[in-house]
Amino acid sequence: MNENTFKQLEFHLIKDEIANYALxxxxxxxxxxxxxxxxxxxxxxxxxxxxxxxxxxNKSESVPIHALDGIxxxxxxxxxxxxxxxxxxxxxxxxxxCCLKLKRxxxxxxxxxxxxxxxxxxxxxxxGLLEEIQxxxxxxxxxxxxxxxxxxxxxxxxxxxxxxxxxxxSMIKSNKYKSYIQEAIxxxxxxxxxxxxxxxxxxxxxxxxxxxxxSGSTLYIEPEEVGMQQDQLMYxxxxxxxxxxxxxxxxxxxxxxxxxELKLAVEVMINYDLLFAKAKYSRSIGGNPVELNESHYIFLxxxxxxxxxxxxxxxNIELGKDFHxxxxxxxxxxxxxxxxxxxxxxxxxxxxxxxxxxxxxxHISIFQKILLDIGDGQSLQQNLSTFSSHVRNxxxxxQEANDRSLVLLDELGSGTDPGEGMGLATAILQKLYDKGxxxxxxxxxxxxxxxxxxxxxxxxxxxxxxxxxxxPTYRLIVGRGGDSQAFSIALKLGMHPEIIETAHxxxxxxxxxxxxxxxxxYERKELEKQIAVNRHARRNREQKEAVKETAAQxxxxxxVKVGPSGEFGIIENGPDxxxxxxxxxxxEKKEINHKRxxxxxxxxxxxPEDYDFDIIFKSKEYRKKSHQMxxxxxxxxxxxxxxxE
Numbered sequence: 001m002n003e004n005t006f007k008q009l010e011f012h013l014i015k016d017e018i019a020n021y022a023l024x025x026x027x028x029x030x031x032x033x034x035x036x037x038x039x040x041x042x043x044x045x046x047x048x049x050x051x052x053x054x055x056x057x058n059k060s061e062s063v064p065i066h067a068l069d070g071i072x073x074x075x076x077x078x079x080x081x082x083x084x085x086x087x088x089x090x091x092x093x094x095x096x097x098c099c100l101k102l103k104r105x106x107x108x109x110x111x112x113x114x115x116x117x118x119x120x121x122x123x124x125x126x127x128g129l130l131e132e133i134q135x136x137x138x139x140x141x142x143x144x145x146x147x148x149x150x151x152x153x154x155x156x157x158x159x160x161x162x163x164x165x166x167x168x169x170s171m172i173k174s175n176k177y178k179s180y181i182q183e184a185i186x187x188x189x190x191x192x193x194x195x196x197x198x199x200x201x202x203x204x205x206x207x208x209x210x211x212x213x214x215s216g217s218t219l220y221i222e223p224e225e226v227g228m229q230q231d232q233l234m235y236x237x238x239x240x241x242x243x244x245x246x247x248x249x250x251x252x253x254x255x256x257x258x259x260x261e262l263k264l265a266v267e268v269m270i271n272y273d274l275l276f277a278k279a280k281y282s283r284s285i286g287g288n289p290v291e292l293n294e295s296h297y298i299f300l301x302x303x304x305x306x307x308x309x310x311x312x313x314x315x316n317i318e319l320g321k322d323f324h325x326x327x328x329x330x331x332x333x334x335x336x337x338x339x340x341x342x343x344x345x346x347x348x349x350x351x352x353x354x355x356x357x358x359x360x361x362x363h364i365s366i367f368q369k370i371l372l373d374i375g376d377g378q379s380l381q382q383n384l385s386t387f388s389s390h391v392r393n394x395x396x397x398x399q400e401a402n403d404r405s406l407v408l409l410d411e412l413g414s415g416t417d418p419g420e421g422m423g424l425a426t427a428i429l430q431k432l433y434d435k436g437x438x439x440x441x442x443x444x445x446x447x448x449x450x451x452x453x454x455x456x457x458x459x460x461x462x463x464x465x466x467x468x469x470x471x472p473t474y475r476l477i478v479g480r481g482g483d484s485q486a487f488s489i490a491l492k493l494g495m496h497p498e499i500i501e502t503a504h505x506x507x508x509x510x511x512x513x514x515x516x517x518x519x520x521x522y523e524r525k526e527l528e529k530q531i532a533v534n535r536h537a538r539r540n541r542e543q544k545e546a547v548k549e550t551a552a553q554x555x556x557x558x559x560v561k562v563g564p565s566g567e568f569g570i571i572e573n574g575p576d577x578x579x580x581x582x583x584x585x586x587x588e589k590k591e592i593n594h595k596r597x598x599x600x601x602x603x604x605x606x607x608p609e610d611y612d613f614d615i616i617f618k619s620k621e622y623r624k625k626s627h628q629m630x631x632x633x634x635x636x637x638x639x640x641x642x643x644x645e
Contacts, residue, residue, distance in 0.1 A: 004393075005370045009345045013307055014354070021280040024068045026266075027273030036351035038368050040292050046353025047289040052113035053279035054355075059112065064105055065273050067091070067098040071266055078256050083248035089137045092255065092262075096130045099123050099265050102272070116275065123265040129254050136251055142244040150243040153236055160233045167226050168193045180204050182218045191237075192230050194220040278354055285309070287355030291363045296320040296438045298343065301359035305342045306349070315342050315476055320365060323459040325429065325439035326478065327452045336442035337374065339476050340408045343440055344370050347406060365406075365438070371397045372408035394428060403436025412441050412448075422447045433457055553594065554581060557603030557613055563596045571603075572617050584617055 006012065019031040037043050056063065074088050084092075106113075106120040136146040144151050165186060171177055172184045172195055180201035187194055189210040197205055197219045207227065211220040222230065255262070281287070285306050297320035304312035313335065319326055328336045346356045350364045373393045394409070401407055412425040425441075425448055432439055433455075452458040461478045497514040554560060558571040560583065567585055569592075574581030579594045607613075614622070 002369075002371075005344075005348070005372060008372055008374050009341060009348055009370075010307060011345065011348055014345070014349060017284075018277050018281045018354070021277040021284075022273050023065050023277075024270065024273050026068060026072065026270040027065075027277060030270060030274040031277060034352045034354075036348055037353070038351070038366060040294060040366055043351055043353060043366065044292055047292075047350070047355065049116055049275055050278045050282055050353065050355050051289050052116040053275050054282055055112045056109050056116065057276065057279050057283065059109070060105070063272070063276050064098055064101040065269060065276065067094040068266065068269055068273075071095050071262075074255075075259065075263055075266065078252075078259050083245060083252045084255065085248070086137050086141050089133050089248075089251060090140060093130070093133045093137065095262075095265075096126060096133075099269070100125070102269070119268055119272070122268050124261045126258050126261060129258055132254055133251060136247050142247045146247045147243060150240065150247065153240045153243060157233065157236045157240060160229065160236060164193050164226060164229055164233060167229065168195060168223070171195060171223060171225070177205065187220065189220050189222075191234070192222050193226060194222050197221050282355035285355075285357045287357055288360050288362070289355055290350055290358060291361070292350070292366060293363060294366050296324055296365050297363055298347075298365055298438070299361075299363040300343070300346065301362045303342055303346060303362065304357040305338055305345065306357055307345075308338070312338075315339055317343065317461075317476060317478060319343075319440070320438065323457050324437075325433050325441070325452070325458045326461050327429070327448055327458060328440070328442045328461040328476065329444065329449055335476070337410050340372075340410065340440045340442060341374065344372060344406065344408050367406040367438070368404040369400060369402070370406045370408070371400055371437075372410075373397060373412075374408060374410040398428070398431060398435075401432055401435050401437045405435075405437040407432055407437045407439050407441075409439070409441040412443050426451045429458070430455070554597060554599065555603055557607055557611070557616075558599055559601040559603075559606060561598045561600045562592060563598065568600060570616060571597075572613075589617075 015031050015034055018034075019028040022028045022031055037046070070088070070091050074084060074092060077084065103120050103123060103125075106117040109117045136143055142150065144154050168186050172181055172186065177195075180197055182196040182198050185196060187196065192210060194210050195205070196213075199217050199219055202209075202219055202221075205221055206224040207221045208224075209219050210222050212218065213220075285304075299318045299320075300315060302314035302316060304310075304314060317326070317339075328339060346358070347364055347367060348370060349356050351366060356362075356364075373390060397407060397409075409428075412428065425443060429439065429441060429448075429451070449460050452460045459478065461476055501512065501514055554571045554574070556571055556573060560569055560571060561567075562569055562583065562585065569583040569585035569590070572582040572584055572589065575594055580591045581594060581597060583590050583592045583597070
């Protein structure tokens with residue numbers, strides 16, 4: 001497989017998705033290193049392992065594969081004369097505990113996954129190493145009880161530190177030094193106890209100045225009286241460090257004795273991580289194993305391109321029994337390219353031991369090479385045209401292809417004169433077939449359909465097109481070449497039949513009558529008319545709603561500034577469908593668009609909640625009549641209301 005194959009089929013994206021399920025960096029590295037095998041037994045074994053791993057996940061989602069962080073680095077440090085540090089032993093302890101959990105986990109899965117569960121027996125129990133690390137390392141340091149000598153020296157350190165603290169504390173509290181001390185606090189500088197002394201009393205206390213404050217007003221002095229005791233403490237700490245180092249060297253030696261077993265356990269754990277990453281990916285895409293063969297037989301049932309996912313239209317294809325070359329025709333964006341890429345990618349995935357999204361009972365043949373020419377392949381660096389790039393690529397395919405090759409060619413012969421392109425395409429197809437390659441090619445040349453019909457070993461296929469909806473269905477139909485849809489589509493859309501008949505005669509040198517479906521024609525025209533009316537009404541409604549939504553920013557009683565005159569007014573009502581408000585300005589009502597209004601003081605700030613705005617907007621006579629009508633009915637009294645939009 002060459003690098004172009006992996007790139008064009010986007011296999012790196014498949015590996016990225018699988019790597020997302022790996023729990024360790026080493027597992028992700030194994031995913032990245034996946035490469036196809038050409039050994040049928042090995043591929044079958046890989047697929048069977050993934051099948052068992054899926055069964056395990058179906059029973060228990062949580063597989064104890066972790067604690068590998070830093071373990072490989074630790075093992076690489078072996079036999080270099082240096083002791084491992086306490087934090088490294090903590091990681092080893094977690095790893096050994098994880099190994100025990102994994103063995104117990106797999107023991108329960110022997111019935112459903114005999115092959116996968118048996119691999120765990122390569123991990124040896126190391127109870128002696130585990131117990132010694134647990135005994136000697138605790139809370140990220142060498143434990144006090146790791147050796148008698150270490151326990152003894154740490155007790156001496158504790159006693160000496162208590163004496164020192166007591167001595168320094170007594171000096172600080174002493175009346176003799178009280179006036180010299182800056183503050184009654186015991187502190188340390190470089191693991192040595194000091195007292196804070198005022199700068200002007202430096203000569204009053206004998207000792208060494210170990211530090212000064214930022215302002216220089218305080219000196220941190222180690223009193224001469226405690227200096228000797230501090231030296232003894234430092235000696236004890238050096239002795240402690242020496243004893244702890246002996247313990248670490250001892251444990252490091254134990255680890256070195258079991259280096260082979262530990263490396264094997266790490267390898268098993270990493271391979272489990274890869275295996276379960278594949279299994280999790282299989283479940284995410286609805287993957288299944290397939291039957292394998294080396295006889296060029298491909299049979300895919302409801303196959304889906306894994307990068308498209310649930311939106312992918314299932315592909316059903318059988319190749320390698322009665323024919324070994326499939327030529328697919330159909331409209332652009334009809335799914336031809338996706339179909340051949342699906343076959344190529346699924347074949348590549350299977351040869352890497354990955355389940356693929358197909359129904360059970362599907363078959364995949366094992367190929368030594370998957371050669372393809374997909375996309376324009378134009379190289380700007382070499383200043384090649386699209387056609388030249390295709391030709392160079394196909395020349396390489398012709399040189400490499402053999403009877404163990406799967407060849408995928410997209411839009412063969414395009415990019416040049418149609419007559420010459422068609423002739424070149426048929427010659428290339430014939431040559432590749434003669435070399436024994438399995439072929440899937442897409443083309444838009446109708447003449448190649450005739451070539452596939454008459455040549456032995458070739459067959460036609462087409463991408464289905466729905467003339468009722470004028471959309472592709474993306475379904476592959478094997479055994480029938482795609483009919484030209486251009487004339488049918490033009491007729492469906494209402495082009496005059498005479499124009500289409502003339503075009504047919506020019507193209508095919510033969511006459512053919514095109515009769516439109518009259519009922520369908522008038523129904524379509526009526527539907528188009530109704531759609532136009534509905535679209536116009538909806539547009540007007542949306543415009544009005546948009547104006548109202550934009551303009552709905554003022555309320556009755558709001559004090560607003562009117563531009564550009566700078567006058568002030570009060571909002572009475574609005575907005576209407578055009579975004580206009582009724583504004584009361586200097587005793588007059590004016591219709592003003594919302595774009596000219598700016599809020600000055602809101603009604604909430606100016607008036608109480610129950611304020612009667614009729615006082616502002618209605619005349620005295622109107623309010624008087626309204627009051628009379630509220631008290632009693634009077635047929636002689638008439639109130640004229642102004643309509644509001």
